[in-house]
Amino acid sequence: EPEVTQTPSHQVTQMGQEVILRCVPISNHLYFYWYRQILGQKVEFLVSFYNNEISEKSEIFDDQFSVERPDGSNFTLKIRSTKLEDSAMYFCASSRENRGGTEAFFGQGTRLTVV
């Protein structure tokens, strides 16, 4: 069964450093998303991406964040100058379409720890 894969599963970084979280969406999916979940809190939408551009972003997704689809398979989230409060589980998701009952399939997440 096709799945969304994320690497690394766990990333530890020092405050102020840049991190890149990587995702390989399901191959025939066209819509890509990043979510984050701070420990014990709800899943929060960060950004959606379609046709090589951001289609929607939340207020969390400020200039510190950027996304890129550098090739035909990868979808990355870059966090510049990380802060302690960026520590969270980051989930990548993808969906085939943007309508109907087309659900997003989630990757297993990258746990980011900023120290």
Add this chain to the structure above:
Amino acid sequence: GQNIDQPTEMTATEGAIVQINCTYQTSGFNGLFWYQQHAGEAPTFLSYNVLDGLEEKGRFSSFLSRSKGYSYLLLKELQMKDSASYLCAVRSLNSGGYQKVTFGTGTKLQVIP
């Protein structure tokens, strides 16, 4: 903005039925999802409603009333493995027709013997 409310925790007995409620307020409503999330794992899709009424899928059913901004997830014949958080998520479309899915805080269900 969007607002999604669901109970924080629930406890139910193995073999029983439990109903998890979700109320929401949003503009550009375009569907409601229920996801299951076990601790430390990714959310997994359970159900989708966009029209009023009940959708049944095995032991799980989901109901939607758009006029009331209300949904529930019904779990029958509870099993111990159903102990998880259940996330209500609302999809809305922006002016460009692109979707954003907003999650509620989740309801942590504990199934006891």
